[in-house]
Amino acid sequence: MSKRDDIMNTTLDLIDEEGLQSVTFAKIMKRANVGSGTIFNYFGGKEELVNEVYRKARIHMGACMLEGYDPETELYERFKGIQLNRLRFAIDFPKEYRFIDSYSYSPYISPDIRNMEDDSREAMESIITDGQKQGIIREMNVMLCHQIIHGIITAVVRGYQINKYPLNELQVHQSLEACWKAIKV
Amino acid sequence: MSKRDDIMNTTLDLIDEEGLQSVTFAKIMKRANVGSGTIFNYFGGKEELVNEVYRKARIHMGACMLEGYDPETELYERFKGIQLNRLRFAIDFPKEYRFIDSYSYSPYISPDIRNMEDDSREAMESIITDGQKQGIIREMNVMLCHQIIHGIITAVVRGYQINKYPLNELQVHQSLEACWKAIKV
Amino acid sequence: MSKRDDIMNTTLDLIDEEGLQSVTFAKIMKRANVGSGTIFNYFGGKEELVNEVYRKARIHMGACMLEGYDPETELYERFKGIQLNRLRFAIDFPKEYRFIDSYSYSPYISPDIRNMEDDSREAMESIITDGQKQGIIREMNVMLCHQIIHGIITAVVRGYQINKYPLNELQVHQSLEACWKAIKV
Amino acid sequence: MSKRDDIMNTTLDLIDEEGLQSVTFAKIMKRANVGSGTIFNYFGGKEELVNEVYRKARIHMGACMLEGYDPETELYERFKGIQLNRLRFAIDFPKEYRFIDSYSYSPYISPDIRNMEDDSREAMESIITDGQKQGIIREMNVMLCHQIIHGIITAVVRGYQINKYPLNELQVHQSLEACWKAIKV
DNA sequence: GATGAATGAGAGTTCATTCAT
DNA sequence: GATGAATGAACTCTCATTCAT
Incomplete structure (x- = not known):
């Protein structure tokens, strides 16, 4: 599975577990085993990521x-x-x-x-x-x-x-x- | 009207306009004409304020x-x-x-x-x-x-x-x- | 006992219990049964009070x-x-x-x-x-x-x-x- | 020298100059030429920093x-x-x-x-x-x-x-x- | 003299975002 | 493409102090 998918799946999991407002990039990165910069290679920012999900x-x-x-x-x-x-x-x-x-x-x-x-x-x-x-x-x-x-x-x-x-x-x-x-x- | 009511009404207005997550104390203070400390004389914190409202x-x-x-x-x-x-x-x-x-x-x-x-x-x-x-x-x-x-x-x-x-x-x-x-x- | 003495005794008690840095006027007032303004009738401020004690x-x-x-x-x-x-x-x-x-x-x-x-x-x-x-x-x-x-x-x-x-x-x-x-x- | 060391050395200097209680993160940041967030990449908070020093x-x-x-x-x-x-x-x-x-x-x-x-x-x-x-x-x-x-x-x-x-x-x-x-x- | 509601500067802390590697 | 150290604006919250009553 691609990094992009890892990020999106992890994001959905975290939103379901903790609610959108308490999902931070730090949590996503850690859980998805991805560097913090990587998210920005695929998504323009938090809003774009969430909207993609x-x-x-x-x-x-x-x-x-x-x-x-x-x-x-x-x-x-x-x-x-x-x-x-x-x-x-x-x-x-x-x-x-x-x-x-x-x-x-x-x-x-x-x-x-x-x-x-x-x-x-x-x-x-x-x-x-x-x-x-x-x-x-x-x-x-x-x-x-x-x-x-x-x-x-x-x-x-x-x-x-x-x-x-x-x-x-x-x-x-x-x-x-x-x-x-x-x-x- | 009391400061307490000013704060609560302003909070409700802002929640309705911008959504709970983007309501900050700075916005409440400014709109309610209240010093930043005043909120804490009436409410223990943001959560308590929102729950009171x-x-x-x-x-x-x-x-x-x-x-x-x-x-x-x-x-x-x-x-x-x-x-x-x-x-x-x-x-x-x-x-x-x-x-x-x-x-x-x-x-x-x-x-x-x-x-x-x-x-x-x-x-x-x-x-x-x-x-x-x-x-x-x-x-x-x-x-x-x-x-x-x-x-x-x-x-x-x-x-x-x-x-x-x-x-x-x-x-x-x-x-x-x-x-x-x-x-x- | 005078208010002044109440304040000084309470201050010493609190300093001994919690350490100087965590003693606040709010705690002193509450424990000494004194209004917050009263301290300033007797002492110019926190430093003066502590130095008096x-x-x-x-x-x-x-x-x-x-x-x-x-x-x-x-x-x-x-x-x-x-x-x-x-x-x-x-x-x-x-x-x-x-x-x-x-x-x-x-x-x-x-x-x-x-x-x-x-x-x-x-x-x-x-x-x-x-x-x-x-x-x-x-x-x-x-x-x-x-x-x-x-x-x-x-x-x-x-x-x-x-x-x-x-x-x-x-x-x-x-x-x-x-x-x-x-x-x- | 690493940022981590800069922060720790600056902290010690400031403690010696002004006393622990009046050392603020703002002062540390400024003197150590470090962004405010950087401290938290190395230390969990003020207490952890001071204890490390x-x-x-x-x-x-x-x-x-x-x-x-x-x-x-x-x-x-x-x-x-x-x-x-x-x-x-x-x-x-x-x-x-x-x-x-x-x-x-x-x-x-x-x-x-x-x-x-x-x-x-x-x-x-x-x-x-x-x-x-x-x-x-x-x-x-x-x-x-x-x-x-x-x-x-x-x-x-x-x-x-x-x-x-x-x-x-x-x-x-x-x-x-x-x-x-x-x-x- | 005594009060306490109101204040606001300034504290510690969070977190999306950048960028050199 | 992938990284993570560094950033700083913005946040919540504390507390000595003021002042009208």
Whole structure:
């Protein structure tokens, strides 16, 4: 693995363990077995490094969420598939997920990168639009609708990650159902 | 207004404007017209100051959320009242709300204070339990259920606060309805 | 007891407990039950306060050392009397003694006060001069001679105060004898 | 010379000139031509720096005191050799000597380092024990005896360093003789 | 005389960043 | 490309001192 990857992986680990604000270059260097100057050969500075880690995580999550996505299948299938993928990503890649969840609106992450193209979001929005055209999903601002679904999944994961409850098939099922009922007519 | 209040208000303002991590004592002092030592006459240090501001905001929000709450009224009334109060608080006191929303799980906020007694949460949980007994609300883990509602309101407010949509009577109504439908049988 | 005395006594206590450098006005005020401004009604500042405490201790020690001193008695009696008084003072007033011993040459104590008139020193020096005239005490610089005696007593007390050995009649006797033999012909 | 040595030497100079308590990092940096951060690359903080300087001085003094020491020679030779070495060290390295003399019992110096292994002290104590066995040195607590000798030398040096008298061959001879007579039978 | 809220110069310390090797 | 010694601006925090009451 390249030094560049060592640095990025170590950075993510440290952010997850200690929080972004207490991650210092000294800690990264030490853990990644890298000289202090080396970081600057790959990244312009701390902000750039963090944003790169964030971008990578977002791309990873975006790809995972569209796994198995087929625009041809029935609307509810597509809806459920994407939300399930999000839950799975949160469970399988907790560090990436938590980083995105916690710091998307931190001033460290530049708006440009936070608002990067996001195919999964576009897919969700087209699902909502379609559903509204078909009369399955209630009429409301598409973004509001998206936010409602997103809010449920995010909150459910958070409760799970701080051990408020397990996240087995049952809870996953109940959560997805809650999403759907929240927005259908 | 006392120096103590000047300091706390200024701190909240700065946190909202620049984020917790970039708020320095120098900025607080200057904006609050206070000598650097004065802060330490009232607060043991930065952490104590920030936690005091947090606690005050939490107490304020807790009081607002239970405004007009009457345990005797019908269950849906109580449910709707509390959620509406939360939305109103978010709209009327955006700085307090955003601070609580953004930093509750930051390492700056001590767990003791984060987990302070919260009457509104208790009220919500008893509403859920009652609703489940009455067969109105679906059977599921109470915390999961609470998290779902909380997640919707939180996400809706966030979308509003970053100007994705307005939050007028219509959107408020739709959001509350989404909450209710998400959890009722 | 007056506020002034409260302040001075508390200061001495704190110096003995924590060392001069870590004694702050805040600690003195709190322990002496005195407002922070009050100190400045009695003392011009920290240096003046400390020097006053020092001067008082020196005067006290000076008086103790000459207790029972009779210029008419035999030379060795006078010699022994003064040194015994010094040992007794160290044992009876350890805080005063340690303060003088530890800080006489600290930059905090002004040279003027450190070199204040000292009747006991003058008495010792006249004893030495007399002894040399009588051919009992060896010829050497009077100050060197005084320093030798002083050094022994001081070091003996220090060893006692850090619990290297007890300081009973036996050790006192041996120490005084050492002093005498060190300088006699 | 390395930056590390620059810092340590400057620190010793400043301590000797102004006293430990008034030595600040700003002064060290400026005088040693070193950036403020550099100190922390070599020393964990002020306490560590000061203790390192102290340790170095103690090691230096310890080595000097045992110079020419030969356990085979006659007892008085050994005794005289060590005390002479101490006087010489005080004369040749006044800054090191004064630092050790003044601050060994300051709260800045950690007990661990103050009580570091000290070959010269051990040598002295074995000289005393031997002397007592041979009936040359009076019977008394070894530490008390050591303290008496130590006290004389220390006090003699102090008087010299504050210009009370010169410290030529004559005074040195008289002081050593005083030491010996103070403890011999 | 007594008070204590307010002060601010200056302390030790952190840490991203530079640059000669 | 990789290094790490050196840097210094910026931070939190301490504490003797002032002054209106």
